[in-house]
Amino acid sequence: MDFKHNDLRFNVSLDDRMGFGVNKTxxxxxxxxxxxxxxxxxxxxxxYIAVTPGIGAEFRVKPIGxxxxxxxxxxxxxFEIELExxxxxxxxx
Numbered sequence: 001m002d003f004k005h006n007d008l009r010f011n012v013s014l015d016d017r018m019g020f021g022v023n024k025t026x027x028x029x030x031x032x033x034x035x036x037x038x039x040x041x042x043x044x045x046x047x048y049i050a051v052t053p054g055i056g057a058e059f060r061v062k063p064i065g066x067x068x069x070x071x072x073x074x075x076x077x078x079f080e081i082e083l084e085x086x087x088x089x090x091x092x093x
Contacts, residue, residue, distance in 0.1 A: 002088060009036070018043045023052060032057045036069070050075045052084075065090045 002011045013019045021040025028034060037053045054071030068087040
């Protein structure tokens with residue numbers, strides 16, 4: 001589940017690896033592309049905290065926006081880097 005307010009995004013994952021995260025987005029003017037930086041916490045049988053810089057794009061067809069993100073998540077607990085991606089849609093009110 002993803003919630004966006006202005007340039008902050010909050011997400012929660014309730015699957016077998018519960019987690020939550022926060023990102024600040026920086027849009028590139030007059031394009032659907034944006035950069036983001038933030039972090040997330042994921043419970044993978046032990047706790048992991050990651051820094052998540054990345055790039056994404058969102059295409060809006062009112063009232064829906066379709067997005068895709070790619071990030072090299074840097075897990076600080078074991079200094080492990082994983083390439084992660086997500087895609088989805090948002091409904092704007």
